[in-house]
Amino acid sequence: MPQRDGALPPEFWTRPAVASALSSCDVAAIIEAIRLAHGWSQSHLARTLGYSQSWVSRVVNGQQSLTIDQVREVSHRLGVPVHLLRFASAGPIPGASAPSRPSTTRVAGDGKGADPTRRRDFGKVLALATLPRPAGAGRGDIDETTAPTLRAITGGQRRLDASAPARELANAAVAHLELTGRTLARAHRTPFARDIAAAASEAAGFAAWLHVDMGDDGSARRHYRAAVERAGQAGHALLAAYMLGSLAAFEIDDDDPSLGLTLTAEAGRRLGHNAHPTARAWLACVRALGHAGRGDAAAAHREIASAEAAVNRSDNSEPPWPWVFAFDEAKVAGYRALTAVRLRQPNEARRAFSDAFGGVRPGAKQGAVLMVELASAHADAGDVDEAFRLAGEALRTGVLFRSERIIGRVRRFRRHYRGPRARCVSLLDEQLTEALLSGALPA
Template sequence: MSARLRQARKERGWSQERLVHEIERYARQKLLNIASTASLRVYVSEWENARRSIGPLYAAILRALLGLTDRELLGGDTLAAQPLVVDGYDDLISRIESAHSLSLGMVDTFMRQTELLRTVDRQMGAAALVDQMLAHLAALEEALTFAVLPSAREPIARGLAGAATLAAWQALDVGATERAWRHYELGKRAAAEAKEPMYLAHAMAEQAYVLSAAGKPELAVQLVQEAHRSVGSNASPRLNAWLHAAEAELLAQAGQADACRRSLDRAASALPDGTSDRDPDMPSIFLNRNHMTRWRGNVLARLGDDAAMSDLYDALAGMDSTFTRAAAGLHCDLVQAHLAREEQDQAIGHLRQARHLANRTGSARQPARIEQLSTRL
């Protein structure tokens, strides 16, 4: 418990005093009664030094602030799967009938819930969505467990594949890498059962980012390439472009500049024309020319290529204001690009913007990058 709380706090660049401030701010917003500032300072210190257990009220607050599950925050098997208790055949049949009804009438509702969670995540970050996301996955897994025929199982599995991949990306953003990996594995299994090669390829390619973050960029490149091979001609044009762009980013992280540029060119060629950014067959894909320009700028900035600057400013001009986390990343890319030109003043301005936006999302990855860039100023 103590080590994970301290680690999560430090991943955000927060002091203990900052954590106390965030607890108080959250409590004011939610109209919660909490201890005084002086007592909270003692609590945080005692929590981190394993001298005080975290009660239910403060566990709920810390989950929302830090994007952790109870198990990650408190340790042990708090959220371990409970054994299934079936009270005879009547209860079993009841569950099977409920799952059948869900597949016929409620899968669209679950898909809309996934879309709502995706929208909130895009604007406000993933940290506050842990409880909702886990409950959403649990409901879909329960339905799939008791669905019998393929006609009932496949629609549920498709919904679970999309939700699990979203949950994995959220977990990766808040620094819960093991949880991210497990969610991607769940998403891949669900996609395979749903007979959805595009969902499977998307989950594999996103999972490659976990490997890259863990210091295995070459293996990450191999995984995203295998994802692309696995979907083959079944990929929609937009997913095809997305996979090439993801490969380019991972190649940049692996230091393979020439191969990276070739993948960027293939991504641009594969992307459909028009302003639409959604793939009707892959709701998790957001990609149009402006998004691709931002992605290309990010990749070129990582390579130290001066051409990144024009792409990044073009992307900033056309940025959708609801993409808060993406905007924070874009300002980080501009910091990197200006530093490559030794333009300190401009870099400082974008770093300030990036920090402001990252604080709104509860991301762990972005503050780490911001801190890394700030050491170069």
């Protein structure tokens, strides 16, 4: 739980993420961990350090170089135990710059005063290769490398998802999920348990995603619930909110927008009021889809406006884990397009799709999903030929990847079409029949 006043408890400094940051002198990670532990806003942190909020934001996001003297000063003001940084004296350190008081407007590489030292160089400058591990900290093969290794496996599988059928990845993903569960059980009562729980959450979330693509909704829900539970064990509020939001998006897409909105409310509660702008914007977009699913256009547009405001904030620079890519105006435009499709606003949907994907080509499977959404917008606008061309192209991708998620969306598009029986409509029906007879579609 956040502590707003007083010194941090001794066990805070042995948490895996904090110990790792100390061992590499990752000052940005140390500062952010202390801020979150105290429950401070970034402006409160800036006041505590005696620097501007913009300077603090640049440091936390890895955009601001620090001098050795700044590290000393920041550590002193935040109460970082000096023996953990191993440079108690204020005397010269080989390779370090001479003491100087920087202005709050200094930026990396401006050539004024002492030479800046970047985070990746602190290990060499301060001889902080590693921190000694507490006696009994590990259990068997579990150590500080375990969680990163597990996460790297999930990351590799996730990259393969862009070019491989989900069914070819699912068995390996589930086996990896079981491995992380067994590893977490062995890590009980070690300093590495929380990081391993976070890795297990990520693995469960990816397994859920694969089962969504396979059309196995029951398994998808089970894995999403496991992802939320593991994130709670990790004490990672942002990760828990991400998994809850992902489950909410799944339920909304499965035609239960009310349940999805309930889940987004719980995700928002876990995020709190000082969450990263990326998290706030993404969750607002998921809520917009939920409101659109219920036909509440006013609420949906309010959420999209809220997301746009969040992504334009100055501190929305680097996405926080578990987000991998920046959540920017183009991403919000994509959600605005999806919202407009659900609200049967075809002209707005087509404009928003153009804003979102005019210069960006998404991956094959994600692109096919978006094609079906865009096909719906064209059909609503009366452009039947283009609508069914897009749906047919999406269907070919769905069959290629054996993605029941894509194929199911094409089938739903066809069921909802009530327009004239043009040649393009008959052609899509023939494609669907061929896919069914070939075994690509479930009977």
